[in-house]
Amino acid sequence: MGRLQKYLALILGLIIMMVLSICGASLYEGYRQTRISAITEANNVTLIVQRAISRNMEILSLAMDTLAYRYQHPLDLTHASDEERYNYLFGSTAAAHHITALAILDADGYVRVTSRRSASPSVVVNYSERTYFTVHRDSADAGLFISRPIKANLGNELPVVVLSKRLSRKDGSFDGVVLMALDMSYFRDLFTGLTLGEDGIMSLYSDDGVTYMRVPYHPSSIGREITNNPNFQRLRAMLVDNDGNFFARAHTDGVERLYTFRRIPDAPLIVLLGRSERFIFKTWYDTLYSVLLLLIIFTALAGVLLMLVRRELLKRVAAEKQLEDLARTDGLTGLLNRRSLDEALLAVWQRSQRSPTAGFSTLFIDVDYFKRYNDTYGHEMGDTVLQAVAAVLREHLQRQNDLAGRYGGEEFVVLLEQTDEHGALRMAQQLCEAIYNRGIPHSGSPLGVISVSIGVATMNRAPHQRMEDVLNAADHALYIAKREGRNRVCVAHPGQNDPLA
Numbered sequence: 001m002g003r004l005q006k007y008l009a010l011i012l013g014l015i016i017m018m019v020l021s022i023c024g025a026s027l028y029e030g031y032r033q034t035r036i037s038a039i040t041e042a043n044n045v046t047l048i049v050q051r052a053i054s055r056n057m058e059i060l061s062l063a064m065d066t067l068a069y070r071y072q073h074p075l076d077l078t079h080a081s082d083e084e085r086y087n088y089l090f091g092s093t094a095a096a097h098h099i100t101a102l103a104i105l106d107a108d109g110y111v112r113v114t115s116r117r118s119a120s121p122s123v124v125v126n127y128s129e130r131t132y133f134t135v136h137r138d139s140a141d142a143g144l145f146i147s148r149p150i151k152a153n154l155g156n157e158l159p160v161v162v163l164s165k166r167l168s169r170k171d172g173s174f175d176g177v178v179l180m181a182l183d184m185s186y187f188r189d190l191f192t193g194l195t196l197g198e199d200g201i202m203s204l205y206s207d208d209g210v211t212y213m214r215v216p217y218h219p220s221s222i223g224r225e226i227t228n229n230p231n232f233q234r235l236r237a238m239l240v241d242n243d244g245n246f247f248a249r250a251h252t253d254g255v256e257r258l259y260t261f262r263r264i265p266d267a268p269l270i271v272l273l274g275r276s277e278r279f280i281f282k283t284w285y286d287t288l289y290s291v292l293l294l295l296i297i298f299t300a301l302a303g304v305l306l307m308l309v310r311r312e313l314l315k316r317v318a319a320e321k322q323l324e325d326l327a328r329t330d331g332l333t334g335l336l337n338r339r340s341l342d343e344a345l346l347a348v349w350q351r352s353q354r355s356p357t358a359g360f361s362t363l364f365i366d367v368d369y370f371k372r373y374n375d376t377y378g379h380e381m382g383d384t385v386l387q388a389v390a391a392v393l394r395e396h397l398q399r400q401n402d403l404a405g406r407y408g409g410e411e412f413v414v415l416l417e418q419t420d421e422h423g424a425l426r427m428a429q430q431l432c433e434a435i436y437n438r439g440i441p442h443s444g445s446p447l448g449v450i451s452v453s454i455g456v457a458t459m460n461r462a463p464h465q466r467m468e469d470v471l472n473a474a475d476h477a478l479y480i481a482k483r484e485g486r487n488r489v490c491v492a493h494p495g496q497n498d499p500l501a
């Protein structure tokens with residue numbers, strides 16, 4: 001029974017493990033693929049944004065070059081109108097959507113020309129202290145300088161970023177700067193068009209940690225320093241590769257995101273895309289929950305099925321055991337039958353031969369004057385006496401290895417494993433007394449009640465001793481017990497002719 005349950009549990013365990021492994025493997029593969037797709041997609045998005053910004057920067061830079069050239073190589077526009085002069089210098093660039101101003105500062109930092117028509121000529125401002133000016137004044141090869149976000153009071157709600165380039169004279173000396181104010185709404189409009197998904201973010205930072213733009217947009221984020229943000233520090237550590245990605249929890253809103261960054265070539269800017277893990281793995285999580293639900297249902301069904309199989313098997317095992325018991329037991333007394341007794345005897349004998357400490361004793365029990373009983377009370381009553389004797393044997397033989405069987409007719413045999421002569425004698429006397437004390441009336445017996453005689457033999461380790469020797473000795477001892485007057489126990493020693501009563 002225990003073994004059957006173990007097998008069933010093992011089968012159930014194996015089936016569940018197999019299903020779990022298959023589901024686990026395909027879920028893991030799904031997770032891996034989702035992750036790879038998310039990274040690829042994010043890389044593509046940052047690449048497109050990076051190229052859009054680069055291309056725009058290049059166009060703006062070229063427009064600044066054109067202005068610088070026309071400023072430094074003026075045509076004779078003596079007779080031209082102000083409008084014609086304006087158009088010659090700035091062309092249509094000044095009208096571009098996100099460009100708030102185009103201007104030339106001279107070597108002292110004063111505005112020489114500006115695209116801002118509203119600028120009042122009476123207000124003279126000196127810009128020589130501004131970084132976008134000093135950087136070019138102090139270095140001839142600063143290239144295109146991109147300022148930090150500046151609140152420029154140019155009438156636009158968002159700060160601007162100033163792009164500037166150096167003007168040099170023929171001898172290489174400093175001749176001022178050409179500059180362009182780019183409205184931050186350029187970046188905001190560029191980022192807002194992208195589908196970022198739930199909790200997605202898109203940002204533009206300088207490589208020293210200043211926020212230029214962040215969507216979802218909030219004015220307070222522009223110009224904010226994030227140098228100490230652990231995720232930014234992690235990004236900076238990876239910047240040698242110009243692009244990369246990592247999963248991390250945002251310290252600001254606690255959202256787990258896949259961060260993908262890319263450096264803008266020839267500019268100190270980094271574009272960063274963050275997409276929430278929950279959004280990325282939403283479909284995968286939905287699949288996971290469905291699979292878990294199916295697994296629970298499957299496990300429950302498998303369990304129920306196995307319980308049913310178990311019940312059926314147990315029924316079968318019980319039926320088989322019943323059959324086996326019937327084949328092993330004596331129909332009248334329920335004790336072992338002769339065949340089972342012989343088998344048990346052989347097994348006990350073999351065990352005793354293997355282990356020097358495992359001796360055993362045999363009791364041969366015979367009902368006294370039983371023929372007379374049958375003759376007096378009838379065969380059926382005789383049967384009940386045999387059942388009563390069997391009941392006494394069962395009551396007294398409590399040890400697991402003690403066996404009792406009906407040897408034939410009114411003869412019983414008891415096998416007492418690992419019991420020496422002394423113990424066997426005591427048990428035999430108890431049985432003898434117990435049967436006598438039952439007081440089953442027997443008018444044909446001089447005692448007036450049913451009694452038994454018992455022959456006891458204990459296996460000794462005499463050389464050449466055989467199993468039959470023990471049985472014969474017990475049988476012989478029983479014969480002596482009968483001869484000595486019945487209702488008694490007689491102990492035999494195999495090989496000895498004269499057993500002791």
Ligand SMILES: Nc1nc2c(ncn2[C@@H]2O[C@H](COP(=O)(O)OP(=O)(O)OP(=O)(O)O)[C@@H](O)[C@H]2O)c(=O)[nH]1
Binds near residue numbers: 332409
């Ligand atoms: N009722 C009944 N009697 C049985 C059964 N098997 C054997 N007997 C009877 O048991 C009796 C055995 O008699 P005997 O071998 O002469 O021995 P006894 O009369 O008990 O005399 P002692 O053993 O010398 O005391 C016989 O009459 C058998 O018919 C059985 O299954 N049921």
